Amino acid sequence: MQNKHLEHPEDQILTGNLSVLDWFTADSNISIKIDGAPAIVWGRNPANGKFFVGTKSVFNKVKIKINHSHEEIDANHEGKVATILHACFDHLPRTNAVYQGDFIGAGGSDTYCPNTITYKFPEVITQDLIIAPHTIYSGGDDLRNVSASPLYQKLQSTDRCLFVQPDASICPYRDDIEDFCKFAKQMSTLCTFVSDKQAAELKKVINSYIREGKEVDEHEIAENYDVDINVLRLWKLVESIKMDLFCFIESDTDISCKIDGELSDHEGYVMHNKFGTYKIVNREEFSRLNFTLAKNW
Numbered sequence: 091m092q093n094k095h096l097e098h099p100e101d102q103i104l105t106g107n108l109s110v111l112d113w114f115t116a117d118s119n120i121s122i123k124i125d126g127a128p129a130i131v132w133g134r135n136p137a138n139g140k141f142f143v144g145t146k147s148v149f150n151k152v153k154i155k156i157n158h159s160h161e162e163i164d165a166n167h168e169g170k171v172a173t174i175l176h177a178c179f180d181h182l183p184r185t186n187a188v189y190q191g192d193f194i195g196a197g198g199s200d201t202y203c204p205n206t207i208t209y210k211f212p213e214v215i216t217q218d219l220i221i222a223p224h225t226i227y228s229g230g231d232d233l234r235n236v237s238a239s240p241l242y243q244k245l246q247s248t249d250r251c252l253f254v255q256p257d258a259s260i261c262p263y264r265d266d267i268e269d270f271c272k273f274a275k276q277m278s279t280l281c282t283f284v285s286d287k288q289a290a291e292l293k294k295v296i297n298s299y300i301r302e303g304k305e306v307d308e309h310e311i312a313e314n315y316d317v318d319i320n321v322l323r324l325w326k327l328v329e330s331i332k333m334d335l336f337c338f339i340e341s342d343t344d345i346s347c348k349i350d351g352e353l354s355d356h357e358g359y360v361m362h363n364k365f366g367t368y369k370i371v372n373r374e375e376f377s378r379l380n381f382t383l384a385k386n387w
């Protein structure tokens with residue numbers, strides 16, 4: 091897949107992308123979604139062979155910010171992001187591949203809150219840098235045309251950098267999910283789906299309900315935005331199928347999570363198979379908090 095923001099599976103149904111219903115039950119790889127920030131991209135720049143670090147702005151089409159030195163970091167960034175990138179340039183191991191991960195923090199503690207979730211490790215981290223890698227890029231002669239794939243290889247931590255990649259698995263026997271997906275396919279025959287442009291607008295509307303902590307009102311949205319209400323009912327069904335998917339997932343990690351001092355689950359998971367790569371997140375809990383809570387970076 092090309093480099094792009096991970097989508098929620100239910101949002102795909104707005105345009106009639108029924109392949110997402112096959113995605114729910116196909117043989118899959120799955121990983122825990124770590125709630126770090128900012129996103130860090132690093133590795134060997136295919137355009138010049140030099141090691142670089144950066145944020146997702148390395149993929150910009152116009153104002154590209156690729157940092158091959160501390161001087162370029164200072165020229166392209168400021169504040170806490172610049173400080174983080176300086177540490178990344180010093181402590182990330184040199185590699186021929188290009189990776190993306192989420193910054194968790196610097197060593198010296200066992201507790202970190204890089205974004206919404208506070209993570210507590212079983213012991214104090216001694217490395218200088220903590221990163222949760224999740225994506226590998228390949229192909230292309232420039233960062234603007236590389237392709238992204240989920241990272242399932244375990245990166246080797248060093249004395250200076252700790253890579254955090256907790257294990258997760260999904261039960262291959264998901265008959266109940268398959269039955270719901272068959273019903274959703276039947277329901278799709280009643281729908282008049284929307285264009286990509288309309289779907290982008292609908293996602294903003296749906297996110298506004300989530301941000302305000304309100305239930306997504308299909309009647310109100312259908313009337314206000316001239317959308318077939320059956321599409322929105324199907325969206326709700328697919329979202330409920332996604333929530334049922336949590337029952338089939340197990341994680342194996344000794345890292346505990348809290349939000350506002352209360353124990354919580356991990357933010358969610360990323361599942362990949364031949365039908366695509368989507369995030370499995372409880373939007374009413376984690377997405378709303380990500381919309382509303384102040385960011386540390």
